[in-house]
Amino acid sequence: MTSAVALVPAAGRGERLGDKGPKALVPVHGVPLVVRAVRGLLSAGCVRRVVVAAPATALDTMRTVLADAGADALVVPGGADRTESVRLALDAALGESRDVEIVLVHDAARAFTPPELVRAVVAEVAGGSPAVVPVLPVADTVKRVDADGVVTGTVDRADLRAVQTPQGFQVDVLRRCYAAAAGQATDDAGLAERIGVPVSTVPGHPAAMKITTPFDLHVAEALFGVRA
Numbered sequence: 001m002t003s004a005v006a007l008v009p010a011a012g013r014g015e016r017l018g019d020k021g022p023k024a025l026v027p028v029h030g031v032p033l034v035v036r037a038v039r040g041l042l043s044a045g046c047v048r049r050v051v052v053a054a055p056a057t058a059l060d061t062m063r064t065v066l067a068d069a070g071a072d073a074l075v076v077p078g079g080a081d082r083t084e085s086v087r088l089a090l091d092a093a094l095g096e097s098r099d100v101e102i103v104l105v106h107d108a109a110r111a112f113t114p115p116e117l118v119r120a121v122v123a124e125v126a127g128g129s130p131a132v133v134p135v136l137p138v139a140d141t142v143k144r145v146d147a148d149g150v151v152t153g154t155v156d157r158a159d160l161r162a163v164q165t166p167q168g169f170q171v172d173v174l175r176r177c178y179a180a181a182a183g184q185a186t187d188d189a190g191l192a193e194r195i196g197v198p199v200s201t202v203p204g205h206p207a208a209m210k211i212t213t214p215f216d217l218h219v220a221e222a223l224f225g226v227r228a
């Protein structure tokens with residue numbers, strides 16, 4: 001199978017998780033999220049290099065934690081927002097190796113993503129899609145509300161999807177996305193959309209949930225075992 005380079009934005013503060021320090025270093029059953037995310041990517045068998053964007057204040061800690069766990073990754077300083085962290089990781093990845101064809105971007109916060117999903121995204125890009133995102137149908141009714149919290153309408157959810165990571169790109173596409181990027185985007189495929197690149201989808205997986213709140217952490221602790 002074609003192999004990819006994976007960028008792991010892990011430089012967030014985890015404010016919604018509470019006062020626990022950098023979120024990527026928060027452990028679930030003793031194993032930090034960033035270690036689980038990197039191991040998950042490497043265990044898919046189609047990722048040959050991982051570049052982690054870490055908080056500038058926790059660079060050494062993250063290097064030590066990953067090395068102690070045997071999770072091989074290049075750790076570079078991240079930026080003030082997710083877009084900037086991905087940009088810095090991309091620069092480092094491209095500076096390190098010239099023969100990259102496929103790049104994945106994968107949140108450290110989606111630490112329990114199954115390796116099958118990683119393989120599915122890489123296979124879709126290898127099959128010719130310039131940009132690929134994993135998606136799930138939206139289960140809840142979705143409404144618009146105004147500034148006072150009053151409902152102004154109900155959105156037709158039939159064509160809505162919740163988007164996960166890893167998101168996969170042909171390397172030149174991601175390079176063009178970041179060359180053109182002005183300001184932030186909530187995901188990397190959003191940058192591809194802005195420059196007119198078609199983004200295709202593969203079925204996502206509930207285990208690729210993003211650990212955002214303390215509730216998510218409790219769910220992860222209940223659902224996932226001791227081993228990464």
Ligand SMILES: Nc1ccn([C@@H]2O[C@H](COP(=O)(O)OP(=O)(O)OP(=O)(O)O)[C@@H](O)[C@H]2O)c(=O)n1
Nearest residue numbers: 009010011012013014015016080081085108109
């Ligand atoms: N400056 C930033 C901000 C976010 N991220 C990463 O982007 C991913 C998705 O972000 P999110 O889950 O929203 O994490 P945080 O930004 O840490 O969360 P919060 O908004 O609650 O602080 C995470 O793996 C996070 O570490 C990053 O690399 N650099």
Ligand SMILES: C[C@](O)(CO)[C@H](O)COP(=O)(O)O
Nearest residue numbers: 082107163164165186187210
């Ligand atoms: C990239 C992402 O995981 C796709 O769902 C998500 O947008 C990142 O979340 P954030 O809160 O915008 O950092």
